[in-house]
Amino acid sequence: MNIFPENVSTYGQGIDQLFWLILVFAGTAFFISLFILLYPLYKNHHSRVKRASYITGEKKSQFFLVAVAMCILALSDFIILFAEHDTWETIESLPKVKDVEYIVIGRQWNWAFTYPGPDGKLGTSDDVVIDAPDSELHVPLNKNAFFHLKAKDVVHSFFVINTRLKQDCVPGRTITRWINFTKQGKYDISCAEICGVGHTRMRNFIVVESQEKYNHYIDSLYKQHSAVAGN
Amino acid sequence: MSNTVHSQSFLRKYIFSTDHKTIGAQYTITGLVMAALGGFLAYVFRYNLAFPGDAIPLFGELTASQYNTFITCHGMIMVFWVGMPILVAGLGNFLIPIMIGTDDMAFPKLNMMSYWIFLFSAIVLVISFFVPGGAFGGGWTLYPPLSANGYLNPNPSFFKALFYGNSLMIISVALEFTSLLMGGINFIVTTINRRAPGMTPWRIPLAVWMINIATVIFMFSVGPLIAGAFMLLFDIVLGSGFFDPSRGGDPILFQHLFWFFGHPEVYVLLLPALGVLGEIFPVFARKPLFAYKIIVYLTIVAAILSVVVWAHHQFIAGIDPRMATFFSVATILISIPFSGIFLAFMATLWGGKIRIELPMIWALGFIGLFLVGGFTGLFLGSNAFDIYAHDTYFIVAHFHYTLFPSIFFGFFAAFYYWFPKFTGKELNKTLGYIHFWGTFIFFNFVFFPLFFNGLGGQHRRIFNYGMFDSINIEPYITFEKIATISAICLISIQIVFIFNFIMSWMSGKKAARNPWQANTLEWLAGSPPPHGNFDNIPTVYRGPYEYSAPETDADYLPQNVQP
Numbered sequence: 001m002n003i004f005p006e007n008v009s010t011y012g013q014g015i016d017q018l019f020w021l022i023l024v025f026a027g028t029a030f031f032i033s034l035f036i037l038l039y040p041l042y043k044n045h046h047s048r049v050k051r052a053s054y055i056t057g058e059k060k061s062q063f064f065l066v067a068v069a070m071c072i073l074a075l076s077d078f079i080i081l082f083a084e085h086d087t088w089e090t091i092e093s094l095p096k097v098k099d100v101e102y103i104v105i106g107r108q109w110n111w112a113f114t115y116p117g118p119d120g121k122l123g124t125s126d127d128v129v130i131d132a133p134d135s136e137l138h139v140p141l142n143k144n145a146f147f148h149l150k151a152k153d154v155v156h157s158f159f160v161i162n163t164r165l166k167q168d169c170v171p172g173r174t175i176t177r178w179i180n181f182t183k184q185g186k187y188d189i190s191c192a193e194i195c196g197v198g199h200t201r202m203r204n205f206i207v208v209e210s211q212e213k214y215n216h217y218i219d220s221l222y223k224q225h226s227a228v229a230g231n
Numbered sequence: 232m233s234n235t236v237h238s239q240s241f242l243r244k245y246i247f248s249t250d251h252k253t254i255g256a257q258y259t260i261t262g263l264v265m266a267a268l269g270g271f272l273a274y275v276f277r278y279n280l281a282f283p284g285d286a287i288p289l290f291g292e293l294t295a296s297q298y299n300t301f302i303t304c305h306g307m308i309m310v311f312w313v314g315m316p317i318l319v320a321g322l323g324n325f326l327i328p329i330m331i332g333t334d335d336m337a338f339p340k341l342n343m344m345s346y347w348i349f350l351f352s353a354i355v356l357v358i359s360f361f362v363p364g365g366a367f368g369g370g371w372t373l374y375p376p377l378s379a380n381g382y383l384n385p386n387p388s389f390f391k392a393l394f395y396g397n398s399l400m401i402i403s404v405a406l407e408f409t410s411l412l413m414g415g416i417n418f419i420v421t422t423i424n425r426r427a428p429g430m431t432p433w434r435i436p437l438a439v440w441m442i443n444i445a446t447v448i449f450m451f452s453v454g455p456l457i458a459g460a461f462m463l464l465f466d467i468v469l470g471s472g473f474f475d476p477s478r479g480g481d482p483i484l485f486q487h488l489f490w491f492f493g494h495p496e497v498y499v500l501l502l503p504a505l506g507v508l509g510e511i512f513p514v515f516a517r518k519p520l521f522a523y524k525i526i527v528y529l530t531i532v533a534a535i536l537s538v539v540v541w542a543h544h545q546f547i548a549g550i551d552p553r554m555a556t557f558f559s560v561a562t563i564l565i566s567i568p569f570s571g572i573f574l575a576f577m578a579t580l581w582g583g584k585i586r587i588e589l590p591m592i593w594a595l596g597f598i599g600l601f602l603v604g605g606f607t608g609l610f611l612g613s614n615a616f617d618i619y620a621h622d623t624y625f626i627v628a629h630f631h632y633t634l635f636p637s638i639f640f641g642f643f644a645a646f647y648y649w650f651p652k653f654t655g656k657e658l659n660k661t662l663g664y665i666h667f668w669g670t671f672i673f674f675n676f677v678f679f680p681l682f683f684n685g686l687g688g689q690h691r692r693i694f695n696y697g698m699f700d701s702i703n704i705e706p707y708i709t710f711e712k713i714a715t716i717s718a719i720c721l722i723s724i725q726i727v728f729i730f731n732f733i734m735s736w737m738s739g740k741k742a743a744r745n746p747w748q749a750n751t752l753e754w755l756a757g758s759p760p761p762h763g764n765f766d767n768i769p770t771v772y773r774g775p776y777e778y779s780a781p782e783t784d785a786d787y788l789p790q791n792v793q794p
Binding site: 004022023024027029037040044045046050052054055058059065066067069070077078081086088089091093155159167168171181188190191193195197199200217 | 370612
């Protein structure tokens, strides 16, 4: 059994590997600590010992071992910090190449998507907005997709489980994050921050498809949109 | 000073009492009643998670809105109306005066007022369940704008808005902090001014040190949150816009104010429990507490660091990624003094002569569970992994593995240790062991499976996972059921504790003055200690942890014995 859901982003692997790395450190430290805790219960049980040793632990020589253990722990902490730093930077900073971009707005209680219109720019009058429960955001495969995350009413959190990305959306701010999908499919976008009574049913989809199919979808989207606008 | 036998009316002795032990008992019992309420809420929403849609025994059907209310109030109650009264106010009141060898608190009337304001705050919270719309259901972190914009009604009038669940919750929290500030001032002034002759700072038992350091952390960090709470209240009832971006406010500001207090609060709850361990380990290992002074220094270092780690709750809230690195480093740094403290406790056992009695087994269980909580903190302190694990069941399991041992194992260790002193009766041991093993085993079965649910991507505070086909799958469904059934067992096993508590108190065997053969001053007083505690204020000649000292053949040497 795999403990993580399938990963479909370029950087998700980094997070999964980080888990195993930390598990090695934390697991080792946990079992050593457990031994330090439990062994004396057997060895120093009152039936085996005549009198306890009078050790205050205040002398340098007595505290030495504890200090060494603290240093080892601090060292492994910093190893983890260095190991994770690249992953953090990759996810939180934007790549140089932007292939596609969207505005994603969290609202009570669905995600609303804005595609750039035929002019290819966001924030112009020909933008296409899809704002409905269960709606899908289509993105092309293997492209750097930028998401400008906003919130309309309360704090929401953009969570695409299979990519490992989570980012709060805060009213009054635009936060840009990116995903490069490595596999076609339909994935949940959930909201990870409690946002009211409909929090439990706040769910939309990301549909990842080949560039061809994506272009086709966008064309039909523009046609639909201009037909609606023409009326 | 003391030693006057008062004849007091029932009302003065048990209800409007200024005696620190009675006030401690009032805090503890109120805390336990609130724990029963918090536990019941947990039972209801856990039942719903395992069997969504089913009518819940003893409750009925749960709506999504009630679910949100219940998870919110469960968190609020367990931290502020259980952890704080039991561990800080309860233990502080019971232990500080008697352990430093005085007859009562420095300000007994302020102490009484502190309790009554606390009780009032609890009543306000309970009342909020019955106002239109019910109690607040936007998460115990109270994040605006969800908590600020009328929640139910976009344009509430002043008086109406005051009686909404969110207003009442903020008011009750503010009242509770007011009460604990009074209690805190009392603790610190009493410890500084009212110590028995000879009770120098390095002869103060660790429990008293820890409660005082926790109080200082609390008093230092609570100001910004009270300010934040009032700004939020103004946003609700006066229509101000502190946290409303459309009027120049910023919701993230509240998150900073909240977590500037919220994270140190975790240590406020942990430190008194560590103080309890510091009393229990030496007594049952018959050996001095390892590195007593260094523990105190490490705690002070941790206390200072505790106010610069808060933003690790906000890694994904939209703060600057470079700032996150600072808080990641600070978070890792704070683990170092705590690792030292825990290692020192464990080192106390090495070379000891260990008796496993009820208080000891709770203390050992505390450390065992807390290790899981501490080491899973490493995953979350690493900000990259936190992107994924944040707001999932992984974090829920993690903080229950830290807070449950602190609040409940810490309290039960203290309870089984000091019960003979403060009631004069012995507890039933068999029931005590049933209570321990039941609590220990079922606790693990509740929360260990949830780590996997979190890693599988289940985000928290979801009423029904039916909408999410990718995470509403086996084994997570089974894990939810295991967790729920174990939670029901965990709550039910507490009946053994209540039964033991009441039966032993009423008709237990009479306890000796110093049944554990401990050194600290409280064991010198009668069991139960009378009003005024000591026949004569004792004089202190040595530190609290002189066990198996070379100067005597006995394996303990009380603080008050003349050399």
